[in-house]
Amino acid sequence: MGCRTRSFLSTKQEIALGKEGARQIEAEYRVDTSSADAERVRRIGMKLLPHVDQRDVPYSFKVLESNEVNAVALPGGPLYVFRGLLDMTDSTDDDALACIIGHEMGHINGRHAARQISSQLLTGILIYMGVPGSTNQELARLASGLITLKYSREDELDADRRGLSYAHYAGYDPHGLIRFFSKLERMERRVGGEKNEWLRTHPLNTSRIERATTLIENQNYRYGQ
DSSP: OOSOOOOOOOHHHHHHHHHHHHHHHHHHSOEEOSSHHHHHHHHHHHHHGGGSOOOOOOOEEEEEOOOOOOEEEOTTSEEEEEHHHHHHSOTTOHHHHHHHHHHHHHHHHTTHHHHHHHHHHHTTOOOOTTOSTHHHHHHHHHHHTGGGOOOOHHHHHHHHHHHHHHHHHTTOOTHHHHHHHHHHHHHHHHHOGGGOHHHHHSOOOHHHHHHHHHHHHTTOOOSOO
């Protein structure tokens, strides 16, 4: 269509889609709710929350027991950090983890998944969430692809901008994102992007690192509060 599709999913529909996606994810992966890492992720997420662009969605922050180096944000608020990503980051570098979680919150607040789904629906799929029967099947089908959803370069840069702002306003050092990107870049050279779940769904390139560095140097924190 030659232009970015605006989301025509309501907040209520995004929440319903996120709940179904969370149900599917938690049926596939074991959720860690009691470890120090799980508490750390919740603590950082809750510290970021007052500083994001306010949306009336029920955020949650959980750890999945998987060696994948990945993090996933679903429409409507559910956010998951995988054990493999926590193991890769420095256990004392809350700044880096805050930037990662902030980036995922940026996808939620930017409605990036909702816009992609709206594009799918515009190709011929019609859905009215909340109606029994086939609608529930369609909701489950749409939710099943959320964990492997690939964002556009524009969406990734937008999530970077938002995440850096949220981290800054919450009192974290935004340079944590650069440290994380640097680790990813070294990993990509060593094992290849096709073996790294984060890199598969969050493409990394030199220009993206440069853009993040420029935003920090210019104190360009335009999102959140």
